[in-house]
Amino acid sequence: MDDFRAAFFTALGLLIGLDRDLVAIVRLSLAVSLSAVGLATVLGLPLGAAVAVWRFPGQALVRVLLNALMGLPPVVVGLVVYLLLSRAGPLGTLGLLFTPTAMVIAQCLLVTPIIAAFTRQTVTDLHEEYAEQLRSLGVGAWRTLWTLLWDGRFSLLTGILAGFGRASAEVGAVLIVGGNIHRVTRVVTTTIALETGKGNLPLALALGMILMLLVLAVNATAMVIQDTAKRVHG
Amino acid sequence: MGQLSVNPDRHTVTPAAILPLVVHDLCYEIGGKHLLDGISFRTDAGPRTVVLGPNGAGKSLLLRLCHGLLQPSAGTIAWAGTAPETARRCQAMVFQRPVLLRRSTAANITYVLRLQGIPRRQRRAMTMAALEQAGLLPLAAQPARVLSGGEQQRLALTRAWALKPQVLFLDEPTASLDPAATQAVEALLDHIHRTDTKIIMTTHDLGQARRLADEVLFLHHGRLLEHAPATAFFSHPQSKEATAFLEGKLLW
Numbered sequence: 001m002d003d004f005r006a007a008f009f010t011a012l013g014l015l016i017g018l019d020r021d022l023v024a025i026v027r028l029s030l031a032v033s034l035s036a037v038g039l040a041t042v043l044g045l046p047l048g049a050a051v052a053v054w055r056f057p058g059q060a061l062v063r064v065l066l067n068a069l070m071g072l073p074p075v076v077v078g079l080v081v082y083l084l085l086s087r088a089g090p091l092g093t094l095g096l097l098f099t100p101t102a103m104v105i106a107q108c109l110l111v112t113p114i115i116a117a118f119t120r121q122t123v124t125d126l127h128e129e130y131a132e133q134l135r136s137l138g139v140g141a142w143r144t145l146w147t148l149l150w151d152g153r154f155s156l157l158t159g160i161l162a163g164f165g166r167a168s169a170e171v172g173a174v175l176i177v178g179g180n181i182h183r184v185t186r187v188v189t190t191t192i193a194l195e196t197g198k199g200n201l202p203l204a205l206a207l208g209m210i211l212m213l214l215v216l217a218v219n220a221t222a223m224v225i226q227d228t229a230k231r232v233h234g
Numbered sequence: 235m236g237q238l239s240v241n242p243d244r245h246t247v248t249p250a251a252i253l254p255l256v257v258h259d260l261c262y263e264i265g266g267k268h269l270l271d272g273i274s275f276r277t278d279a280g281p282r283t284v285v286l287g288p289n290g291a292g293k294s295l296l297l298r299l300c301h302g303l304l305q306p307s308a309g310t311i312a313w314a315g316t317a318p319e320t321a322r323r324c325q326a327m328v329f330q331r332p333v334l335l336r337r338s339t340a341a342n343i344t345y346v347l348r349l350q351g352i353p354r355r356q357r358r359a360m361t362m363a364a365l366e367q368a369g370l371l372p373l374a375a376q377p378a379r380v381l382s383g384g385e386q387q388r389l390a391l392t393r394a395w396a397l398k399p400q401v402l403f404l405d406e407p408t409a410s411l412d413p414a415a416t417q418a419v420e421a422l423l424d425h426i427h428r429t430d431t432k433i434i435m436t437t438h439d440l441g442q443a444r445r446l447a448d449e450v451l452f453l454h455h456g457r458l459l460e461h462a463p464a465t466a467f468f469s470h471p472q473s474k475e476a477t478a479f480l481e482g483k484l485l486w
Contacts, residue, residue: 138323143349
């Protein structure tokens with residue numbers, strides 16, 4: 001229990017002192033994960049909705065694939081992105097390995113299937129209800145997609161938050177493609193792994209607490225936005 | 235807001251008339267079951283057509299086929315020679331359970347106005363005018379999903395009418411409403427009828443059929459047993475099924 005108490009006071013000290021390294025690490029964590037989730041949202045929402053609404057060959061396969069990819073192991077994604085971005089890899093000339101951009105790409109790959117699969121489920125349910133009415137109104141294929149996404153926006157936020165949870169919590173992918181370089185690609189989770197390895201348990205635990213606070217804050221903000229918007233727009 | 239009359243320019247752009255509707259030998263079957271069988275009739279612009287019959291007679295199915303939401307197994311549905319897709323753009327349908335968008339009451343109307351390519355600056359005024367006509371103006375900003383059942387159906391009706399259809403299909407529009415809400419919907423239907431919109435509706439409410447029908451299509455077990463002017467149908471039904479139905483004896 002002493003570890004926990006020490007961790008608590010360490011965390012408090014770090015937060016009150018606004019330790020410069022800590023601020024930089026937390027800021028990078030947020031920047032990387034929010035960018036990844038933003039990108040994954042732009043990709044995942046239309047993808048999920050299209051799989052839900054449009055009929056095309058291989059649709060069932062895509063559906064299974066999406067669900068399976070939700071459980072993608074971060075280290076595997078990290079490894080694949082590493083191979084793609086490494087000097088000898090096909091995208092090596094971009095020089096992205098060990099940069100925050102590489103971390104965004106890796107997390108985006110992890111999160112997109114989650115958002116897409118969640119979107120597919122939400123939009124399928126909504127489409128069941130809307131399909132006849134929209135056909136009656138003569139709504140075209142693209143506008144149907146957009147209508148369903150817009151009308152499902154409050155439910156879809158939950159899927160996006162799940163994606164953010166996954167992105168901010170994973171360590172395997174960012175560790176491999178980012179390299180955990182001090183002041184360049186070091187984020188909260190990689191620091192925790194590092195400090196744990198060094199035996200600096202109270203500091204590692206303190207960072208863990210801060211990470212949880214962070215996720216809590218993002219979720220709370222999203223919930224407030226969701227509730228307010230729901231009251232106003234139904 | 236109030237100075238605008240509803241549907242001011244209904245006839246400024248007149249699309250080709252899609253009526254009369256001629257249905258010939260229409261069949262619809264699923265898994266060998268004939269849900270509709272050999273239906274033929276013709277209906278013209280003007281009179282309100284009420285499709286009557288007990289549950290499971292195929293009333294809703296007939297409406298969906300005419301509206302083009304389903305494809306018939308056999309037979310033809312002809313809209314004055316207009317192609318089915320073109321014809322559907324001149325029709326609207328209100329379903330038994332209103333399907334409202336998860337948006338504000340007003341946004342439900344502006345959505346269909348936008349579909350019709352009406353410029354943004356005109357949409358608001360037209361929406362407000364339509365809502366006022368339906369008595370829904372005070373609810374314009376409310377989420378459509380929190381309206382009462384009657385208000386929701388009135389909104390669905392107003393939205394369908396905002397499409398300026400030549401033909402308006404209604405599938406049991408008041409089946410789950412209380413008498414007051416039913417009356418409000420019927421009043422709105424009356425107004426729509428007087429603006430030269432052809433109404434084709436189903437109901438199993440005999441009182442409503444008597445109040446609204448100009449002509450009756452009586453369906454039983456997927457067959458069209460009678461097609462007659464309302465007065466004639468209600469006073470002298472020809473088939474024994476229709477007679478039983480009017481006496482409240484025929485349930486299935």
